Amino acid sequence: MRDPLLAIDDLEVVYDGAVQALRGVSLRVDADSVVAVLGSNGAGKTTLLRAVSRSLGAVGGTISAGSVRFDGHDLARRDASWAVRAGLVQVPEGRRIFRDLTVEENLRAGGTTVRDARTRKSAFERVYELFPILAERRQQRGGLLSGGQQQMLAMGRALMTAPKLLLLDEPSLGLAPQLVEQIGDLIGQIHAQGTSVLLIEQNAAMGLRVSDRAYVLEVGRITAEGTSTELAATDDIRDRYLGVG
Ligand code: ATP
Numbered sequence: 001m002r003d004p005l006l007a008i009d010d011l012e013v014v015y016d017g018a019v020q021a022l023r024g025v026s027l028r029v030d031a032d033s034v035v036a037v038l039g040s041n042g043a044g045k046t047t048l049l050r051a052v053s054r055s056l057g058a059v060g061g062t063i064s065a066g067s068v069r070f071d072g073h074d075l076a077r078r079d080a081s082w083a084v085r086a087g088l089v090q091v092p093e094g095r096r097i098f099r100d101l102t103v104e105e106n107l108r109a110g111g112t113t114v115r116d117a118r119t120r121k122s123a124f125e126r127v128y129e130l131f132p133i134l135a136e137r138r139q140q141r142g143g144l145l146s147g148g149q150q151q152m153l154a155m156g157r158a159l160m161t162a163p164k165l166l167l168l169d170e171p172s173l174g175l176a177p178q179l180v181e182q183i184g185d186l187i188g189q190i191h192a193q194g195t196s197v198l199l200i201e202q203n204a205a206m207g208l209r210v211s212d213r214a215y216v217l218e219v220g221r222i223t224a225e226g227t228s229t230e231l232a233a234t235d236d237i238r239d240r241y242l243g244v245g
Helices: 045-053 080-086 103-110 117-130 132-136 147-159 177-192 204-210 228-232 235-240
Strands: 006-015 019-029 034-038 061-070 088-091 165-169 196-201 213-218 221-227
Touching: 006 045, 019 034, 019 045, 019 061, 019 221, 034 045, 034 177, 034 204, 045 061, 045 088, 045 165, 045 196, 080 088, 088 147, 103 117, 103 147, 117 132, 117 147, 117 177, 132 147, 147 165, 147 177, 177 196, 177 204, 196 204, 204 228, 213 228, 221 228, 228 235
Parallel strands: 034 196, 034 213, 088 165, 165 196
Antiparallel strands: 006 019, 006 061, 213 221
């Protein structure tokens, strides 16, 4: 069997040496798959993503036990630029884009680690094919885009390095239902282009629709996991996360 692309084992995270946000979390993302992590406010979803993207330190968090391995490598022994080169890229929550730069300049900023001009050109082509609206608006400043378009730009920027694994933090946050659908479809297309996705989502319906497997996080622990079809058919998940009884 192939090693998983991402393997998180018995992970514990503590903030400010006191608040335990994750307790014994284990999770896998296989190559060529979309995995969703569902859970309500404060469950620990963002913390989990921070542990993978190594941004815990900046907010007072530390991994107190367990491990995060990407493509067989222990991330604790690697630096941030290694992760990007190895194909691990995050789209931040809150769609942080450069508001004063054009769409094209934003995308170029995402591809600075891509040295070869031809590879960079094909990255632009791939992103513009995925998000035709970004091609139309390539000369417009990022700050003038709508919320949904800014989300697409943030995703497009992360895809400029053709990552193996894309980390997505609540891409549906604050978007109208129709746009949520569209973002969901785009995740399917990103997967079809060969990028695996770890999707953190409060919108369980969307998360389960676009993923192969899913995990439910509650107060820092995984309380359910399985194929997304299985989970969507579970009474407890239907009652508590999908709003159908
Ligand atoms: P949300 O959807 O609201 O972001 P979440 O599932 O992503 O929720 P986290 O943000 O990971 O949850 O929070 C998990 C727990 O860790 C919560 O109890 C939260 O208060 C705490 N926490 C998160 N960030 C910090 C921090 N920087 N310092 C201290 N405690 C924190």
